Amino acid sequence: MNKAFIYIISLLLFLNFSLTLQAQNNELLGTYKIVFIGKDKESSKYKAVFSGINDAAKTLGKAFSIEVEVFELSPIQGPEESQSKSIIQSFLKNVDGIILSPSENENLSSVLKLTQFHEKEIVLLEQPVNAITPLLTIQPDEFEAGKLAAKAILKKLPTQGRVAILTSSDPSPIFDSRMQGVKAILGYKRIEAVIKTEPNYKSALISIKQAEKNDVNHYINGWIFLDDWALQGMPDLPWKPNSLPLVTIQSSASTNLFYDLGYLQSMVLHPYHEWGYKASEALIEKLFKKQNPTNNEYEAKPILVNWENIELYKKHWKQWLR
Incomplete structure (x- = not known):
């Protein structure tokens, strides 16, 4: 009787230890929010970029045991919407980082300076913004x-x-x-x-x-x-x-x-999905690991698509736009 009792107690203690260990392994080590602001919400190009951002968030979130929530606030083309408004909206979501493809038609320096004053990290795509030093600039060739x-x-x-x-x-x-x-x-x-x-x-x-x-x-x-x-x-x-x-x-x-x-x-x-992945990766490593990119500029090489690889890139587009 005593042996059976001891066996049951030991088994219960083992199960409790296993469940505690599993809970610790499943515990999130951090939660972060990233927003993407392209030039046009309806653009296939920026949808492909956003797909890359999402893929990096999922992959690195799993690898680092963190949760990365991703939003898109790209404006719809029209007089009532702008990237400045989108950046301000990102404050309401309390984001930790912004990935931005800046419009040539807006002066974004002031609102981005305010963003950096509040310790939000910024990654720029395609071109720089005057007086702004981002975490990373992804510059297509x-x-x-x-x-x-x-x-x-x-x-x-x-x-x-x-x-x-x-x-x-x-x-x-x-x-x-x-x-x-x-x-x-x-x-x-x-x-x-x-x-x-x-x-x-x-x-x-x-x-x-x-x-x-x-x-x-x-x-x-x-x-x-x-x-x-x-x-x-x-x-x-x-x-x-x-x-x-x-x-x-x-x-x-x-x-x-x-x-x-x-x-x-x-x-x-241009490797639009790669732009998004690299941008998201740089932000996540900075936010979670406090690690800066090796270089603060990344030049992405374009790809010639013809009869040799057209079918591959058709598949890529389907994946990016899904």
Whole structure:
């Protein structure tokens, strides 16, 4: 009887110890909040970035036994919304860190200084903000993106063939760098026209059609789009599939349709998911481990997408936008 009693007590003590140990192992070592603010909530590009942020939060949260809550406060394009308002909204959520792709159309220095005064960490994507020193800046290599686009179309052009280049009518260091990359490969003699447009589907199509109409001598033998605005809707280009070389820098998944239909030969893709993952990783390591990045700038290389890897990146886009 005594032996049985002792056995039961020992078993209960062992079970209690095991449950206590398991509870300790499951105990969270920290809870953090991160907000992402892109330029446009509806943009596929920023959805891909947010996917990377989420993936890093889940992976590192599990690895470090912490909880990382992620929000998106990217504004919807319109006069009543802005990134400044989104940053202020982030204070109401009491976030620990902000990942921001700053708009060229807003002066964000003051509100970001206030953010840093309250000891919130900041990671910037795509471009810097005056007077702000972030934890990390993830800078895409736009010059290389332009070079890749030019090299890709050069293979499709006839001897001495010329191209038209579609770019934004809004001044931007991003498009300036892409243009410089294109010119570094093609030179000035291979560029027939630079067509500027407002950065949206409707305006881009109008500009392209007008340029083709004006090209009465057919000097335009191909096109480079420095962004894919004209490919973010139903196909309505003023030429037939497989009749005119076209290379674009890709910022939306809809561009894949134009590739499948034969309008598009190659795309240059920035690793948007990687931007988000790296940004989230840097913030989490700073917040939890008090560890700064080895370098406070990270340059992400663009990727040429063509027949060799198009199916892989179609799968990636589906994962990023799920």
